[in-house]
Structure formats: structure tokens, C-alpha cells
Amino acid sequence: MPTDAPLIIGNIEFKSRLIVGTGKYASFEETKKGVEASGADCVTVAVRRVNILDPKEENLLDYLDPKIYKILPNTAGCYTADEAIRTARLARAAGISDMVKLEVIGDQRTLFPDNEALLEATRVLVKEGFIVLPYTNDDPIMARKLVDAGAAVVMPLAAPIGSGLGIRNPYNLKIIMETISVPIIVDAGVGTASDAAVAMELGVDGILMNTAIAGAKNPIQMAEAMRYGVNAGRLAYLAGRIPRKLYAQASSPIEGMIE
Amino acid sequence: MQILVNGVEQDLPAGANVLMLLKQLDIAPERIAIEINLTVIDRAAYHDRIFCEGDKVEIISFIGGGEDAN
Numbered sequence: 001m002p003t004d005a006p007l008i009i010g011n012i013e014f015k016s017r018l019i020v021g022t023g024k025y026a027s028f029e030e031t032k033k034g035v036e037a038s039g040a041d042c043v044t045v046a047v048r049r050v051n052i053l054d055p056k057e058e059n060l061l062d063y064l065d066p067k068i069y070k071i072l073p074n075t076a077g078c079y080t081a082d083e084a085i086r087t088a089r090l091a092r093a094a095g096i097s098d099m100v101k102l103e104v105i106g107d108q109r110t111l112f113p114d115n116e117a118l119l120e121a122t123r124v125l126v127k128e129g130f131i132v133l134p135y136t137n138d139d140p141i142m143a144r145k146l147v148d149a150g151a152a153v154v155m156p157l158a159a160p161i162g163s164g165l166g167i168r169n170p171y172n173l174k175i176i177m178e179t180i181s182v183p184i185i186v187d188a189g190v191g192t193a194s195d196a197a198v199a200m201e202l203g204v205d206g207i208l209m210n211t212a213i214a215g216a217k218n219p220i221q222m223a224e225a226m227r228y229g230v231n232a233g234r235l236a237y238l239a240g241r242i243p244r245k246l247y248a249q250a251s252s253p254i255e256g257m258i259e
Numbered sequence: 260m261q262i263l264v265n266g267v268e269q270d271l272p273a274g275a276n277v278l279m280l281l282k283q284l285d286i287a288p289e290r291i292a293i294e295i296n297l298t299v300i301d302r303a304a305y306h307d308r309i310f311c312e313g314d315k316v317e318i319i320s321f322i323g324g325g326e327d328a329n
Contacts, residue, residue, distance in 0.1 A: 020325075022322075045321040045324055046324025047320075050265065052267060052318065060323050089299045090299055090317070094291060094292040208325075209325075
């Protein structure tokens with residue numbers, strides 16, 4: 001069986017094609033178990049103020065060791081390029097990662113990206129040496145502009161963040177794949193394991209998800225399901241599916257039938 | 260000397276540097292980052308950066324988060 005080449009972003013090699021978020025879990029213990037069950041070797045984390053009134057409170061990274069997991073800080077909650085740039089700089093100064101999952105949100109209700117600001121922030125951060133992973137919508141033109149600006153990957157949404165609606169526009173994802181040369185990570189929209197498989201079967205390079213796992217009734221079980229979904233989809237993509245046909249095509253030979 | 264740390268007033272002795280603030284707050288310097296008046300402070304500069312009255316300081320670390328913020 002031909003082996004799959006690993007996913008490489010910037011100069012970093014990933015063991016898994018699934019990247020998981022660390023929000024919305026009931027506890028750090030559950031987060032850790034969920035991440036383990038997902039098989040992901042990269043987790044995304046948010047940047048927030050230290051609680052100076054209780055500085056000894058438990059920290060997420062006590063549970064997800066940066067020596068084991070690649071830490072992908074994100075700029076979640078940023079609504080302007082300046083805010084996102086500031087957050088990214090702080091994240092890098094923590095000395096754990098040069099990667100940033102760049103989000104510049106345009107609207108609170110849809111959480112769709114503000115592409116103009118996203119592009120501006122990408123340009124600035126790439127110049128400063130960041131490995132930029134921008135969350136964008138499924139617009140092939142925008143994807144091309146982000147790559148031209150130096151983005152290490154393009155991360156189109158499959159559906160709105162947290163919506164669980166699945167892969168709403170597989171054709172746009174296909175066009176993006178044909179348009180750009182950097183890896184494509186579907187970021188947001190996946191609801192269940194079959195959605196993950198569908199995305200991977202299209203040929204995207206990976207999937208980033210949080211809500212679909214953390215919001216499931218049993219997050220740890222869903223994390224495992226997503227691991228299989230991503231792997232199954234990837235294998236099917238590599239294997240090459242049969243073409244769709246309108247009529248049946250018998251799989252048993254006619255020759256040798258009893259008469 | 261009064262400075263503002265993560266939105267909370269802090270009293271510091273004159274001439275205090277970043278390391279002294281972290282010690283006063285009982286915060287370990289690993290896995291955090293500091294910004295003073297919108298400028299990120301390099302880890303190597305924690306000793307040399309002396310606070311001034313009214314400095315606005317942000318100390319951040321990483322928390323659980325994924326695709327958005329609520």
C-alpha cells in the first residue's frame with residue numbers, strides 16, 4: 001500500500017491531519033482525554049490575561065505538554081487587524097510557538113471572517129516571521145491573496161463556526177485546491193465524523209475542529225470518531241473512489257451461471 | 260508607584276523591573292508573555308525593563324479555545 005506523505009505546514013511536520021481546539025470542555029482532564037482520543041498532535045489555544053488574583057490556578061498547558069503537542073495559539077475574539085496582530089505578537093513572546101491561527105472576525109452572529117483585515121494582518125505577521133494559518137471563508141480569490149501574502153496554509157470554513165452544518169460548498173473547496181499550492185485545512189463547520197470524512201475525501205490536507213468534539217454528548221468518544229473519520233476520508237481520497245453511474249453495474253461475472 | 264496590570268492597580272516600589280513584578284504577583288515567568296504600553300517585552304529584557312508610574316501592563320497565557328470566543 002502506498003504510504004501517505006506527512007502534512008507539513010511551514011517547516012513543521014504533523015503526524016495527524018486533525019488539529020483540535022481546546023475550548024468548551026468541562027475540565028482540563030476532559031480536554032486532555034479528548035485530545036488524546038483524537039490522535040491530534042497539534043492543539044489550538046486562546047490567548048488571555050493571566051488571572052493575577054489567583055496566579056497559581058491550573059493552566060491548560062499543565063495538561064497538554066508543549067513538548068508533546070504542537071501549540072497553535074489563535075487570535076479568537078479579535079475583530080480588527082490591530083487586535084489580531086497584537087495578540088499574535090504576545091502569543092509568540094510566550095516562547096512556545098511561531099505559528100498563529102489568525103482569526104479576524106467580521107461579525108458576532110455569523111463569526112465570518114473580515115477578509116480585508118485578515119489579509120492586512122497576514123501581511124504584517126508574515127513579514128515578522130510568523131507561520132500564519134489564516135481562518136477564511138471558502139473564497140478561492142481570497143485564498144490566492146492569502147497565499148500571495150505569505151500564508152503557510154489556507155483554512156477555509158466549511159460552514160459557520162460551531163454550526164455543525166458540515167461541508168456546505170464542496171465545489172468551492174475543490175476550486176481552492178486547484179488554485180493554490182499550500183496545504184488547505186478545513187477550519188470550522190464539521191458536525192460529525194462523516195463530515196470529516198467528506199472533507200478529507202475531497203482532498204483537503206487536514207481539518208481543524210473544536211465544537212463538534214467538545215460539544216458532543218460524549219466528547220472523548222466523538223474525538224475518537226473524528227480520528228477515524230479523518231483517516232477514513234484521507235485513505236479513500238488516496239485510494240480513488242469509483243465514478244458515480246446512473247445504472248447498476250454487476251460485480252459478479254455472468255459467465256458460468258447455471259442454466 | 261502605581262501601575263495597571265491586567266486592568267488591576269498594583270503598587271510597586273520605585274525602580275522595580277518586570278521580574279520583580281512577577282515575583283510580587285507570584286507568577287512563574289514561563290509560558291507567559293508581557294506587554295507594557297502596547298509593546299511586547301522580550302523575555303531577555305525582563306531584568307532591564309524598569310516600570311514607570313502609570314504603565315499599562317498585560318500579562319497573558321494560554322487557555323482553552325478553538326474556533327471562536329464567547
